[in-house]
Amino acid sequence: MTAVDVKGVCKAFGDRRVLDGIELAVEPGEIFALLGPSGSGKTTLLRIVAGLESADEGSVSFGDGVSGNGIPGRDVGFVMQRPAAFRRTVFENVAYGLRLREVPEEKIDRQVATALDRVGLAAARDAKAWTLSAGEAQRMCFARAAVLEPRVLLLDEVTANLDPTNVALLEAAIRGYNALVGATVLIVTHNPFQARRVGQRAGLLLDGKLIEVSDVRAFFESPKDARTRAFVRGEMPY
Amino acid sequence: MPRIPIGTLLALREEAKGRRATLTLAKAIVFTLYGMPPVLAGLLVYLLLSTSGPLGILGWLYTPVGMVLAQVLIVTPIVAGVTYSAVSSVGRDVKDAARSLGARGWALAATVIEEARLGVLTAIMVGFGRAISEVGAVLIVGGNIRGSTRVLTTAIVLETSRGNFTEAVALGGILLGIGFVIFLFLYRTQQQGHR
Numbered sequence: 001m002t003a004v005d006v007k008g009v010c011k012a013f014g015d016r017r018v019l020d021g022i023e024l025a026v027e028p029g030e031i032f033a034l035l036g037p038s039g040s041g042k043t044t045l046l047r048i049v050a051g052l053e054s055a056d057e058g059s060v061s062f063g064d065g066v067s068g069n070g071i072p073g074r075d076v077g078f079v080m081q082r083p084a085a086f087r088r089t090v091f092e093n094v095a096y097g098l099r100l101r102e103v104p105e106e107k108i109d110r111q112v113a114t115a116l117d118r119v120g121l122a123a124a125r126d127a128k129a130w131t132l133s134a135g136e137a138q139r140m141c142f143a144r145a146a147v148l149e150p151r152v153l154l155l156d157e158v159t160a161n162l163d164p165t166n167v168a169l170l171e172a173a174i175r176g177y178n179a180l181v182g183a184t185v186l187i188v189t190h191n192p193f194q195a196r197r198v199g200q201r202a203g204l205l206l207d208g209k210l211i212e213v214s215d216v217r218a219f220f221e222s223p224k225d226a227r228t229r230a231f232v233r234g235e236m237p238y
Numbered sequence: 239m240p241r242i243p244i245g246t247l248l249a250l251r252e253e254a255k256g257r258r259a260t261l262t263l264a265k266a267i268v269f270t271l272y273g274m275p276p277v278l279a280g281l282l283v284y285l286l287l288s289t290s291g292p293l294g295i296l297g298w299l300y301t302p303v304g305m306v307l308a309q310v311l312i313v314t315p316i317v318a319g320v321t322y323s324a325v326s327s328v329g330r331d332v333k334d335a336a337r338s339l340g341a342r343g344w345a346l347a348a349t350v351i352e353e354a355r356l357g358v359l360t361a362i363m364v365g366f367g368r369a370i371s372e373v374g375a376v377l378i379v380g381g382n383i384r385g386s387t388r389v390l391t392t393a394i395v396l397e398t399s400r401g402n403f404t405e406a407v408a409l410g411g412i413l414l415g416i417g418f419v420i421f422l423f424l425y426r427t428q429q430q431g432h433r
Contacts, residue, residue, distance in 0.1 A: 050338060052334050052337060076338075077338070078338035080334065080335065084331035084332045084335035086332065086335070086336075086349070086352075086353060087352070087353055087355075088352075096336075096339055096349075097339035097340055100340045100341060100345055101340065141335070144335075145338070145339070148339070148340075
């Protein structure tokens, strides 16, 4: 049984075909890194999986115990490239989804404190979200999604534009979440090094087509497709 | 306050597919009514509430209720329009984040309004300013009856027409003072949102 099953997904914006018959099966509990240059359709695919965008053709289904089915915010978490912080305190940001689910206040206090601790933001609990640095804001957004303990966590270029320290902190949080909750993580990145560091399997998306999918070691050390070879060697111009 | 949901609805529906023509028409009406002369609003409400009008049976002509009705007609497009602009300016990222965390319907609208609260407060300030300074419509619909429908603005008109300029200026000062205190409160509330 797969955790996320993408079947024949196609998407076009006007005349531009962004996704062309994507077939992807993400296994339960794995960290899958979806690689590709900018404009290859990675974000669009992730937004379709998250239910924030609809596919022109094809379908996305989730495995047992995941009530995603295009309804984000249930068992599917989503963190975007740019930290989309609400104009509230850090605590209120992270508590947002729990409040929507009418979780009792004392439980919210506990869960938010734990989530902030895991991303190294315990001390910033009462800070206004707009006073955080970009890295801190992104870690807060990760905590805001992770506190709901979604079975599937979708991450869209979450470390783009962050400094190495924040990248390391966020990658540690991703691996920690995956290990702790046993959740499936689908991370979109254009950074092969990051895919190698956090991914267990990887796939290359190029011009709206999924070129190659394999475990991370094979993907980087013995890629089958010439385009994958060029991409992992950094020879692909983009 | 009821005008805020109108503006929010216009902004949120804009993102949904379909109904584009209806929304364009609704926005065109709202923005056209921005410039509606208050005396025209007063005349319309007068015709509605007069004994031969469709709502004449209610007996609201020359009553504070009729005046409020005229004010609502004048202020609604302004507050709805400014709210629409404020809510539209909330980034798609923020709306998507709320959706991805499970917000739907009213919960999503409440979140977006909260994110746009500075702009929404501006809408309230602009609407209040328009209402407090209004004279034409309330004069027509209220009739400027002493102890019943006479308000500061209509009292200023009356005193001026009588040549009692000192009283008119004093009333103007009171009106400005009330406006100043309320705007100061709203401004401070708005600034707190920035910090």
